[in-house]
Amino acid sequence: MKPKVLIVDDERNTREGLARALRRHYDIHLAESGMSALKLLEETPVDAVLTDLRMPGMDGLTLVRRILAREPQPVCVLLTAYGNVETAVEAIKNGAYDFMTKPVNLDRLEVVLKRALETRKLADTNRQLRQQLNEKFGMENIIGQSAPMQAVFDTIRQVAPSRATVLIQGESGTGKELVAHALHTLSPREQNPFIAVHCAALPDTLLESELFGHERGAFTGATEARKGRFELADGGTLFLDEIGEIPPSTQVKLLRVLEERRFERIGGTESIDVDTRLVAATNRDLRQMAEDGGFREDLFFRLNVVQITLPPLRERRDDIPLLLNNYFQQFCTENNRQLEGFTPDALDALIHYRWPGNIRELRNLVERMVVLTRGDKITLRDVPGEVRDNGASRRTPGPLAGAVSMEQAEKRMIEQALADHDGNRTLAAKQLGISRRTLHRKLNEFGLR
Ligand SMILES: Nc1ncnc2c1ncn2[C@@H]1O[C@H](COP(=O)(O)OP(=O)(O)OP(=O)(O)O)[C@@H](O)[C@H]1O
């Protein structure tokens, strides 16, 4: 039995053109509006829906949302004119499988549709099983109960099943690679390869042949033909780490693969089609780089279909105790140590530290402390000096560093309090715990005006 596909478009020509192209392999149904599509679906459930975005009455986005709110859920692919990519992204966040820009390349449409239906089949048969698995391996190892991390989890859950390109941004050690893995594990591609390329680690020339492969004799030393990572990740996920570091020539090629889903090996002429989902990561501000000309803007927009920004640890201090305990347990087990935990003052210093290296730094530090401590608890003395100091300087006001006299200390505190409140004296006085009049007097006394 042919899979059922519903085509929704207000333009008769488009509708019928698509129908003609797909009729051979699919059982085609047509609707000219969102309303009539919904009505038709009540009587005839379909496997896939191809819908135009802009239509009078109900737009494609609303249609997709309403379709996916009911059971059974067909896979939805949105067709959109150039310039409407943002709405398409919205659709993907709402559960659509993919979007294609008009005019639609019919060969590609067939490929997308085929994949989409395979995805759905997999999703149907494995839904329950996978749900359990997901909970186990997907995000379980990403720790975070803070609001910003919960938002990250929501986005991961929403976009993982689609094939949308995801750009993960965040400082070093915030868990970008972990998230990339989760996106793969929670997707229907889970059984297929997850391939990572660390773009900064490879010299420019090597990077290209790593990504796209090469034919025999393509360059000196190419004694054998070799598949690139894009090919190796076919059906799976390709993770490009430190994407901000790739050279301009490779950026051009990458853009083309993203747009056409095909490429040639170096030294080759044959086009290779791939179904590879791309996840990219960077600890740089890629948008800024694109604005400054350090990164192709068109590539940035292609990569930035969905963005996940990981908050630095110091912006989610609520999670620090959780992470500390987690790694504490892990390293106690690994090192066969029976420790009781952290003393309150040690915990306090660790919570208030800035963590420039984020979770990686925290993890390494916990390991070190677990191994090195001599007592049965981790105490403030086991916490390295720089961590202690940084924590301490956050609790006692920062401006005191290097102050020698009481008077100097007072003066600096006042200056800082005023700076904190843009010169508002009432607020500054309140922060300092003195009256406005006292503040006034001290300002005069120190000659601060
Ligand atoms: N939310 C988290 N919960 C638990 N462990 C985490 C979390 N985030 C990161 N980690 C751990 O911290 C370490 C660093 O994470 P990861 O390699 O994913 O960071 P990154 O953002 O890719 O860093 P870089 O930019 O330096 O490559 C890993 O050991 C990872 O398992």
Ligand SMILES: [Mg+2]
């Ligand atoms: Mg990384």
